[in-house]
Amino acid sequence: MLKRILIVDDEPDTIKLLTLRLTKSGYDVIPCSTGRFAIASAKKNKPDLAILDIKLPDINGYDVLKEFRKNPSLSGMPVIFSTADASVAVKKNVKECAADDFVIKPYDAKDLLKKIHVLLGQHSS
Amino acid sequence: MPAKNVAELRQEIAFLNSIIENIPHMIFLKDAKELRFVRFNKAGQKLLGYSQKELIGKNDYDFFPQGEADFFIKKDREVLKNRGVLDIQEEQVRTRKKGIRILHTKKSALYDLAGEPAYLLGISEDITEKKEARAKLTSHEKQLQLALTVAKIGAWSWHVPKDVLLWDENMFRIFGVTPTPGGIVKYSVFEKCLHPRERDRVNHAVQTALKKSPDYNDTFRILHPEKGEREIAVRCAIDRDKDGNAISMTGANLDITEQQHKHAIEVKSKMISMVSHELRTPIHTIKESINVILEGLTGTINDEQKDVLENAELCIDRLTRLINNVLDFQKMDAGMMDLCFEKQNLNDIVQGVAEIEKSTAEKKGLNFEFDFCEDLLIVNADSDKIIQVLTNLVNNAIKFTEKGTITIRTRNMDGNAHVSVIDTGMGFSSDETEKIFLEFGQTTITKKLFPQGTGLGLAISRKIIEQHQGKIWAKSKKPVGSAFYFTLPLDQKNA
Numbered sequence: 370m371l372k373r374i375l376i377v378d379d380e381p382d383t384i385k386l387l388t389l390r391l392t393k394s395g396y397d398v399i400p401c402s403t404g405r406f407a408i409a410s411a412k413k414n415k416p417d418l419a420i421l422d423i424k425l426p427d428i429n430g431y432d433v434l435k436e437f438r439k440n441p442s443l444s445g446m447p448v449i450f451s452t453a454d455a456s457v458a459v460k461k462n463v464k465e466c467a468a469d470d471f472v473i474k475p476y477d478a479k480d481l482l483k484k485i486h487v488l489l490g491q492h493s494s
Numbered sequence: 495m496p497a498k499n500v501a502e503l504r505q506e507i508a509f510l511n512s513i514i515e516n517i518p519h520m521i522f523l524k525d526a527k528e529l530r531f532v533r534f535n536k537a538g539q540k541l542l543g544y545s546q547k548e549l550i551g552k553n554d555y556d557f558f559p560q561g562e563a564d565f566f567i568k569k570d571r572e573v574l575k576n577r578g579v580l581d582i583q584e585e586q587v588r589t590r591k592k593g594i595r596i597l598h599t600k601k602s603a604l605y606d607l608a609g610e611p612a613y614l615l616g617i618s619e620d621i622t623e624k625k626e627a628r629a630k631l632t633s634h635e636k637q638l639q640l641a642l643t644v645a646k647i648g649a650w651s652w653h654v655p656k657d658v659l660l661w662d663e664n665m666f667r668i669f670g671v672t673p674t675p676g677g678i679v680k681y682s683v684f685e686k687c688l689h690p691r692e693r694d695r696v697n698h699a700v701q702t703a704l705k706k707s708p709d710y711n712d713t714f715r716i717l718h719p720e721k722g723e724r725e726i727a728v729r730c731a732i733d734r735d736k737d738g739n740a741i742s743m744t745g746a747n748l749d750i751t752e753q754q755h756k757h758a759i760e761v762k763s764k765m766i767s768m769v770s771h772e773l774r775t776p777i778h779t780i781k782e783s784i785n786v787i788l789e790g791l792t793g794t795i796n797d798e799q800k801d802v803l804e805n806a807e808l809c810i811d812r813l814t815r816l817i818n819n820v821l822d823f824q825k826m827d828a829g830m831m832d833l834c835f836e837k838q839n840l841n842d843i844v845q846g847v848a849e850i851e852k853s854t855a856e857k858k859g860l861n862f863e864f865d866f867c868e869d870l871l872i873v874n875a876d877s878d879k880i881i882q883v884l885t886n887l888v889n890n891a892i893k894f895t896e897k898g899t900i901t902i903r904t905r906n907m908d909g910n911a912h913v914s915v916i917d918t919g920m921g922f923s924s925d926e927t928e929k930i931f932l933e934f935g936q937t938t939i940t941k942k943l944f945p946q947g948t949g950l951g952l953a954i955s956r957k958i959i960e961q962h963q964g965k966i967w968a969k970s971k972k973p974v975g976s977a978f979y980f981t982l983p984l985d986q987k988n989a
């Protein structure tokens with residue numbers, strides 16, 4: 370069965386391109402554009418990994434992650450933060466809320482794929 | 495004595511008695527010899543809490559504590575000896591019902607026909623409440639002054655027709671003027687403090703306000719003798735006579751230089767983070783779009799298309815670098831480059847960068863040599879930032895070297911970790927040694943050969959190293975090559 374990845378980003382272009390890339394790389398993609406929708410969708414679809422934007426229109430990425438961690442079936446799901454904010458503050462926050470990894474836009478999509486492989490235990494590719 | 499006179503006399507005595515009894519101040523008489531009480535009026539009996547009966551024939555020691563009685567007696571003797579009126583501004587008396595009261599007492603002697611003192615007369619006013627009220631007022635005044643001092647607010651009042659300007663201590667402090675007796679200065683003293691470029695404007699504003707405004711609120715710059723240019727805010731009200739002529743201006747001044755500066759930094763900070771976010775997002779979309787097509791995820795492309803897109807990708811990377819540099823520089827300039835200090839082995843950081851850059855150098859046909867010292871070089875540093883500096887130095891070395899060797903060396907010297915990046919490139923002249931670390935300080939040749947450089951790389955590197963309490967410098971010999979060095983203090987506990 371295909372590994373399922375939840376993408377949460379309020380930029381339609383980012384979602385579109387990431388969906389294209391991840392689908393071509395053999396993943397099943399669930400796109401979401403708001404935090405609340407992401408929480409609901411994750412509970413329902415049980416993704417294997419989430420790529421989470423920090424700045425979202427309703428609630429921020431950190432709070433979405435907290436909700437994930439509260440849910441027994443999502444608490445162990447790897448989460449990669451994706452952000453356009455390159456400040457040290459963000460790096461500290463990411464560390465504090467125990468996200469598994471993060472990428473800063475503009476990032477190299479190949480790096481993101483590598484991180485996904487590692488977190489899903491797919492070292493071969 | 496005729497009967498009529500006796501009656502008149504009685505009436506007069508009754509009248510005097512009535513006055514004495516009804517005066518709201520304590521009136522008392524003591525005999526001049528033994529200082530025993532002869533008479534107390536009603537106010538006196540009420541104040542002390544003893545009746546006339548209880549008092550008569552007794553002396554101060556029968557009613558008051560030793561210390562108080564001693565004081566009263568001492569003063570009585572003084573009056574009897576010196577004649578005249580003794581004014582005791584404040585004395586304390588323990589009363590029966592009202593506790594300790596503070597009195598303002600006047601004492602004088604009454605004389606017999608022979609001119610010898612017969613009685614001692616005392617009149618006392620109970621000033622306890624008055625004194626408390628005054629103390630309260632003083633303490634409020636003190637508190638207000640303290641509040642003003644803590645808030646660094648200067649208070650002042652200007653009598654306009656007389657040109658008498660009263661400054662409190664804070665005003666002298668704010669303007670850096672030596673305090674004058676009574677805090678009295680003239681408008682010209684204030685005027686002299688103003689920044690020369692502000693003088694005309696402020697004078698005009700004050701004159702205009704005096705003519706028709708109820709108040710005058712402004713900010714202006716002054717030249718403080720020690721602190722230099724300062725920004726001062728003023729708020730004041732104008733009092734007028736019934737014809738509308740300005741009589742006085744009363745107000746407060748505050749040095750707002752720091753707040754203004756803080757505000758400017760806050761605005762800058764918000765702008766930096768906004769620009770950062772707003773630029774990175776579309777750049778990411780462009781970069782990823784190009785990559786998706788280049789990698790053939792949307793279908794195959796021909797070589798010509800690939801060539802064009804690869805160029806676009808290079809441009810995007812260059813733009814990203816430029817934005818990163820400009821933002822980094824702006825952040826440091828605004829003092830907002832917050833570093834994430836952690837203890838690490840500098841050798842590990844240098845090795846990491848060297849391994850990545852080795853392939854770039856070798857692609858260009860250059861030798862790449864490492865020369866690491868064997869000691870642990872434990873430094874307290876933000877590894878991301880040190881990597882940025884190293885990458886910048888090594889990239890520069892590769893960029894400016896056409897053939898030969900790039901050498902990266904680390905050493906443990908005088909409590910510092912030393913890192914050198916040495917190349918055999920074109921080098922630069924000695925008068926450019928300082929300039930290259932300044933923003934946009936590229937050498938003339940650099941600008942010609944590599945116009946896409948931002949001219950910020952070394953300036954940022956310098957700031958990063960300086961924030962680590964280190965030093966960065968360079969040496970070069972044209973056309974033998976260049977050497978760039980930086981030091982970081984070793985963490986003493988691990989030295």
